[in-house]
Every structure is written in structure tokens, then in C-alpha cells.
């Protein structure tokens with residue numbers, strides 16, 4: 293217990309005081325000893341009597357959130373000092389609660405290294421034959437964060453907006469042989485294509501790059517359309533994040549002045565002239581006479597060590613060799629420096645910290661408070677594993693790496709409970725959403741019973757293949773649940789702050805999760821894994837489904853890994869298997885999840901796809917008939 297601020301004095305009144313007291317503790321951490329975590333104030337029964345259920349202290353809970361979402365931790369971005377302090381804080385809390393380390397080498401950490409952004413080499417080049425003034429890096433052109441770093445050279449071909457949309461029978465690349473050519477396209481799409489004021493997915497960089505790459509182009513140059521009155525022709529800042537993936541083609545953003553010089557020297561109209569025709573529905577795709585482009589985007593990826601944090605409360609009893617994981621991701625989006633492109637919300641000229649109070653300091657604080665309550669309760673029959681994951685925002689990388697190289701026996705893991713965004717229960721409601729209810733036969737009954745005991749309103753959904761860490765365990769055959777209070781306007785913005793957390797609501801959810809955990813830990817029979825959780829997550833927004841879950845992990849093997857196949861769904865019926873790597877969808881080459889998503893875009897239920905998979909040494913061609921995503 294930290295004495296410095298007299299923690300056992302009456303409860304601090306305001307957030308500031310709370311933050312102050314926790315930061316105080318943080319400075320202790322800075323002095324080498326893990327930070328002092330305020331423990332739950334409500335004493336849990338110490339004699340293993342599970343009937344007396346603890347209540348959770350909203351203040352103690354909020355103190356964790358306040359520290360984890362403090363500006364000091366800078367939004368817990370990958371490769372930052374803030375995320376390192378975060379893992380030390382979590383490990384320090386586990387240690388103080390008496391939980392046993394369950395990471396690698398007797399530590400609390402399960403560490404590995406991953407991509408953490410990239411730098412642009414000054415040996416990046418672009419040379420245009422056929423024009424006077426040669427372009428300069430960062431002034432006239434810049435590689436995109438998703439560009440490959442391959443050298444390229446080829447004649448330049450203008451291809452309008454670079455759109456392929458079967459529904460509209462529109463293809464800007466039609467009748468063009470683009471093999472070895474450098475494709476020049478406009479960003480965006482013609483007016484009238486947008487849906488609810490948003491560009492369609494056909495206008496995404498991903499779609500344009502895949503279309504050019506699938507036609508064996510050597511590179512793609514993308515130029516901004518005519519700027520609105522209050523806008524200027526800006527190049528995108530080069531700031532690849534840990535979740536940037538390489539789209540498999542050199543891709544550069546060029547200024548309109550450079551594009552105009554190439555187009556007019558190549559015998560075409562200016563950009564304005566061409567755009568007017570395109571927006572009127574005319575096609576303008578044509579080769580530029582005697583204009584060649586060659587160059588190389590010298591992108592150097594940095595790697596950094598990241599770590600999951602793992603601790604256990606050993607069980608006592610006949611099932612002590614079995615375990616339940618209670619987890620949450622501890623990373624978030626970090627800090628956005630001035631001028632850096634917006635993730636969401638307005639770009640600012642001051643550093644914008646994505647504090648991530650709800651996403652996901654709220655879940656981590658929940659794991660710490662549950663660990664405290666069970667540490668006080670005394671051992672359950674089964675072992676409890678409390679863990680937090682890194683790099684969830686980068687594509688479930690921490691949890692995927694853990695299930696690939698676990699430090700606890702996954703075959704003895706009977707369930708995984710994931711807390712991701714539990715901090716924003718709607719005011720005046722006492723309700724929790726739970727995904728993954730169909731991932732085990734008994735979950736429905738258990739959840740309803742526990743909800744009644746605790747008196748909380750339950751809103752449950754079948755799917756366990758949703759966008760958070762529980763999915764990584766579900767695909768490994770472990771029943772998994774995701775506890776959640778819903779999306780909100782501050783999601784993935786700098787406004788996701790501690791002040792907006794509903795700590796009373798979160799404390800109620802912890803009572804519920806405590807009850808569910810205790811039931812799973814002490815019941816005789818373990819839950820029965822069910823494929824019923826395999827439905828695609830309701831929020832995926834896709835009109836069609838294949839019924840498979842992509843693997844997100846980094847790999848040098850070609851194609852996209854199939855991490856799970858839902859029985860009875862199109863992929864399964866076609867004979868696709870877990871572990872296969874999809875390398876082609878119809879004519880589209882697939883290198884990663886984005887290519888796969890792009891290949892499904894615009895498809896309709898009933899459409900037939902030819903899928904080529906790599907299964908070990910063997911390549912197989914399979915026919916899939918898509919099903920409806922609704």
C-alpha cells in the first residue's frame with residue numbers, strides 16, 4: 293500500500309486528485325519499483341466462501357483507468373515509453389496482488405518483436421523522362437505508407453480514377469496492357485458515386501493499388517483531384533504505423549503540378565480538363581507518349597520489442613490443471629504529432645494524445661480489479677490466468693502471437709473472457725453486451741443465471757469472431773466471450789478520456805464477470821466448445837461472407853492465412869481448411885487481409901469465386917459460392 297498520499301485516508305474526491313495520487317505512485321515506478329496499485333476497497337471473503345460476492349469500488353477502478361489513460365502514458369502506442377510503463381504498471385500490480393508470473397522465463401512478460409513504423413531512406417528516388425524539372429522527395433512526391441520498397445521503371449499510363457466497379461460496369465483499366473507500366477490515377481471517385489457522403493470502398497487506395505497490381509503494373513502514382521476552394525494540394529505525410537501493411541506495389545503520392553507536367557508533355561490534357569471529362573462519365577485512360585517514370589521508395593521498417601503481460605492464481609482441486617483466461621488489450625493509438633494525418637477527428641497543430649480511456653484502459657482496469665478480488669477470495673478449483681495483450685490495435689498481433697507461442701497450456705484452457713471497452717455503460721442503464729455466447733453450448737444459461745444473480749441487463753450476441761483478442765482464442769478451439777458497453781463518438785479519437793468513463797457501470801460489469809468467472813472456475817463440467825460462434829461479426833458490414841477468419845500475424849509465406857473456417861459456411865463447403873493460405877481470388881492476387889477484403893468488395897450473395905489456396909506444398913483451385921452477410 294502506498295503511504296505517500298495516505299491512500300487509506302478518505303477517498304480522493306476529484307479525478308485530478310485521483311490522477312495526482314496515481315501519478316505519485318507512477319513516479320515511484322519511475323524509481324524502479326512497480327507502481328502501487330490501489331486495491332479494491334470492498335474486502336472480499338478470504339475463506340474461499342464464494343457465496344459472498346464482492347462489490348467493486350468504482351473509485352479504485354477509476355484510479356487504474358486514470359493512470360493508464362493519463363497523458364504521461366501518451367496513449368500507449370507501440371514502441372513508446374508509455375506502453376512500456378503500462379506493462380510495468382500491470383506487472384507491478386499483479387506482483388503486489390501475489391499473482392504468480394506466467395510469462396516467459398519466470399517473468400510476467402511474454403515478449404516478442406514486431407514492426408513499429410518505418411523511416412524513409414533519403415536514397416528514395418523518382419525520375420521522370422520527358423519533362424524538364426525533376427521531382428524532389430517530400431516536395432513533389434512521397435511514398436505511401438503502404439508502398440512496397442521495390443525499384444520500378446516503365447512508361448506512364450493515365451487511368452482516370454483507377455476504378456473497377458462491376459455493379460456500374462465501370463473499369464478504368466479496360467483494354468489497357470499495363471504489364472510493366474507505371475499507372476497514374478486520380479484520388480477519389482466521380483461525384484455521384486459516394487454513399488451517404490462517403491467515398492465508396494472502390495475509391496480506397498487499397499482497391500486502386502490491387503487493381504493496378506493485378507494487371508502487373510510496375511508502380512502506381514496517385515494525384516489529388518481538383519482541390520475545393522478552401523483546400524490546397526497537399527501530399528500525405530509519410531507515417532507508417534505498426535499496422536501498416538505493404539500492398540505489394542511501389543505507390544507514390546505526387547503533386548498536381550508534377551502530374552500536369554507529365555500529362556501535357558505526354559500529349560494529354562491537363563488534370564483539370566481530364567477530371568471534367570471523367571466527372572461527366574467519359575473515359576480518359578491513355579498512355580502518355582514518351583513519358584517514363586523510374587525510381588525506388590526506400591522504406592526501412594523499424595522493429596521493436598513488445599510484450600503481453602501474464603499472471604496466474606493457481607487453482608486448488610481436481611481441475612486445477614485447467615484454466616480460464618481473463619484478458620484485455622493494453623495498447624492503444626499513442627500520440628499523433630502535429631501535421632500527422634488524422635486517424636479520426638480533426639488534424640491538430642498540437643500533439644493529440646489518444647488516451648484510450650474506454651479503449652482499453654477500461655478493460656485493463658477491469659482485469660486488475662478482478663485479479664485483486666480473486667486474490668482476496670482465495671483459490672478457485674480451476675486456475676485463473678489474468679493477462680493483457682499488446683498490439684491489438686495493429687490487428688490482434690499480441691493475442692495471435694500468444695496463441696501461436698503460449699506460456700500456458702491452451703489445450704487445458706476451458707474459456708477466455710475478454711474485456712474490451714467496458715467503460716461507457718449508458719447513463720441510467722445497468723446493461724452489458726456480451727459477444728461469443730454461441731461459442732459454447734452452456735454459455736447462454738450461465739450468462740443468464742449470473743446476470744440474474746447480479747441483477748444486470750444482458751444483451752448477448754452469438755459471434756465470437758469479432759474484432760478483438762477473444763477471436764484469437766476462439767479460432768484455437770477455446771470458447772470465448774467479449775464484454776462490451778458499445779461504440780461511441782469518441783471511439784479512436786483524442787476525446788476518449790477518463791472523464792467520460794462510467795465507473796459505476798464498469799463496477800457493475802465486474803460483479804457480473806466475477807460471477808461468470810467463478811461459475812466457470814468452480815463448476816464440475818467445463819463448457820463445450822461450439823462452432824456456433826463462427827458467424828461473422830455483425831459489425832463487419834460486408835454484404836457477403838465466406839465464413840472464414842483471416843490470420844493477422846506477420847509471415848513471409850505468400851497469401852493470406854486462413855485462421856478459422858466456420859463449419860457449413862461457403863469456405864467450408866468449398867473445401868478451404870484452417871491453415872490454408874489464400875493466394876488468389878479470381879484474377880486478384882492476395883498478399884494480405886486487405887487484398888482479400890478488396891477482392892470481396894462489390895460481390896453479391898450467390899456470386900461464384902475461384903479461390904487458389906496454398907496448402908503446404910500443394911496449390912489447389914476451389915470454387916466458392918458466396919452467402920449473404922446479413
Ligand SMILES: [Zn+2]
Pocket residue numbers: 621651652684712713760
Ligand atoms: Zn479495443
